[in-house]
Amino acid sequence: MKVLKNVAIVGVGLIGGSIGLALRERKLAETVVGIGRRQGTLRIARRAGAVTNTTIDLAKGVAEAELVILCSPVGFIVEHARIAAQHAPEGTPITDTGSTKQRIVEALDTGLPRGCRFLGGHPLAGSEKSGPSYARADLFDGRVAILTPTMNSHAHDYDLLEEFWQALGAVVVKMPADEHDRILAMISHLPHLGAAMLAATMPETYLRLGGSGLRDATRVAAGSPELWRQIMAENRENILDALEKYGSKLAEFHGALRDEQYERLEQLLQEGKRNRDALGG
Amino acid sequence: MKVLKNVAIVGVGLIGGSIGLALRERKLAETVVGIGRRQGTLRIARRAGAVTNTTIDLAKGVAEAELVILCSPVGFIVEHARIAAQHAPEGTPITDTGSTKQRIVEALDTGLPRGCRFLGGHPLAGSEKSGPSYARADLFDGRVAILTPTMNSHAHDYDLLEEFWQALGAVVVKMPADEHDRILAMISHLPHLGAAMLAATMPETYLRLGGSGLRDATRVAAGSPELWRQIMAENRENILDALEKYGSKLAEFHGALRDEQYERLEQLLQEGKRNRDALGG
Known part of the structure; x- marks a missing residue:
């Protein structure tokens, strides 16, 4: 995978934090912006080396993103994707790591502003633990990452995300959201x-x-x-x-x-x- | 616990094998006789050091036992206890490690031949694994061992078994079989x-x-x-x-x-x- 200049991770808990750690450890991204609701959580993620920059302002956090990864609780993903699309650079691909896909993909498959496109994802690497203190750079090693492209998805977004998850050690499996x-x-x-x-x-x-x-x-x-x-x-x-x-x-x-x-x-x-x-x- | 001269273990799988290993490693018994149906299993137990002697003949195996421990599948415990009582030295205490107690204790609480007495036990240390290859000397460390004496139990049998399980590292809990x-x-x-x-x-x-x-x-x-x-x-x-x-x-x-x-x-x-x-x- 080519090195990404700027990746925005929304939600730096177990999954978001582990993505950040893996990106940094494998030198796959120059800047990793951690976006969250709580300064305390963001601080833990930054100190752990999972992110290079942090903010509680979603709009600001995605402003220079080459890729936006939503690791928010599933109930917030649609809303966060819409805000991200309004503020990310023109045409930025947006993905997620939510445990459910159909409703999210249906809501975001078309109509995002400014040429931004959503392609759903789900790394099968959860745990009963949560929070950035449990994040690990090898969390996705050998795990399955599911991608759920639709007829509206762009091939280069899919290719980017496939390479992305493979670079983090995961095995990518493609299937419809339903x-x-x-x-x-x-x-x-x-x-x-x-x-x-x-x-x-x-x-x-x-x-x-x-x-x-x-x-x-x-x-x-x-x-x-x-x-x-x-x-x-x-x-x-x-x-x-x-x-x-x-x-x-x-x-x-x-x-x-x-x-x-x-x-x-x-x-x-x-x-x-x-x-x-x-x-x- | 005073060192036992001869302990007979009927069934040398995960539980029986681990009892044997613990007895030998902690020097709590001079002779440990492993009794089983299959020579192959007995051989594994002997090579692992879980037992000093082996036999497929229950009557012979218990002939010099100071304590008989039945680690058979629960469906065989009553039958094995009765055979053991017929052939063990006069007045030998017999216990078990079965996962159920009420029916076994009811069947064996009185009437065993030759002054032998049964007192039910159950170390909570099972696993989905079975067989002597998985046996471990520390299997009972910190685990609970339940004893189910009745009004007919002898205090010195209870004391012996309490000391026995404590010597194997377990915490003994007493309760009625039901x-x-x-x-x-x-x-x-x-x-x-x-x-x-x-x-x-x-x-x-x-x-x-x-x-x-x-x-x-x-x-x-x-x-x-x-x-x-x-x-x-x-x-x-x-x-x-x-x-x-x-x-x-x-x-x-x-x-x-x-x-x-x-x-x-x-x-x-x-x-x-x-x-x-x-x-x-």
Whole structure:
């Protein structure tokens, strides 16, 4: 990838901070402007070396950007993209890292001012941790980064973003935004809800006896309820669908145990094990 | 703890093998006899240093035991305890490490031959891994070991087992067998089912995109379906109860999302996060 003169990162938390660190460590950008709501967070990001300049003024922050990357919570991405387009140089490509894509891409696919263009992205590298203190230059190494171009996307924007994520160590996968949201509802949003439901079902007094199995199974539930509420709202239909499929599977397990159909129960456990083994790690 | 002359371990998998390694490394037993069904597994345990002697003959293996520890799958513990009592020295204490306790303790609480006595145990140190190759001398360090004495238990058997588990690094917690099973249904058996259901719900083609969150949430589902089927059968009533509570929580999450009650959804996510944060790690 050619070295970028100026990259603006809106939201310098775990993802935005890690992008900044990776860009700086790999010398892929001369100036990295960190834009956020809170001076404290921006200070942490700057001290960590994730950004070279910081501002709480989105308009100012994108004024010289060659590329704008929105790492805001999903509920703010559309608004931030529109403001960025009004103030970035003519024709600046804008992308994001949001966990949902369809509504965002639909809202931003055409009609941005001043020739700016949006192309949606999502690096699959989240965590229950948040904030720039957890940022790591190698966060995207070997991870998948999804890009969701549309018929209106420019090939050179796609090429730029493909090179960008590859330069950060990621494997780029292209898919339509609606497919992204269907898949993520299953592989990320449902597991989050499953973990949250599991943790919420535990009587508090039992927690001190919880072992590593329970800790693993519920780990993602430590993620921010406010951020996850936005993700659920953005991807409501697909998540409802995933929850219903999960509910049917629960009914199958429950029925097999209730009716003492232990052969059937073992088959269901085997189904789970087969898929789990395929995941590895 | 005074050094034991001869400890018999029935089942030298992850748990039995780790007990053997810990006993040997901490010089707590002179002879550790590993008893199992398969010569191959016994050989691995002996080569790892987990046991000093091995046999596939349970009767022979316990003939000189000062303490018998049954680490068999839960479905075999009652049978193995009865055979061990027939062949161990007069008055030998017998314990186990099974994941369920009530049915086992009820079956073995009185009436063992030749003055042998059973006192149930369960170290909370399992894993999705199994077999002696994963055994570790420090597996019980800092973990909880539950003991489930009854009104018929002898104080000196309890004291011996308390010292035994403490010598292996565990924190001993005493509770009735029925309480153990109610709590374990929630903190271990339900999470296992939750993970298995989650993994089983995933379309196979989505798995290659699964990230660390999905891997964590489903990790325990890699455990042996055969072993888990036995655990489910042994603790059926409590697990059905836990599944029903989990199902109600699922209905709450689903209802909040379906009805776009996002404040309520965020509260539910917050409940999950609070409990998850309390678990730590």
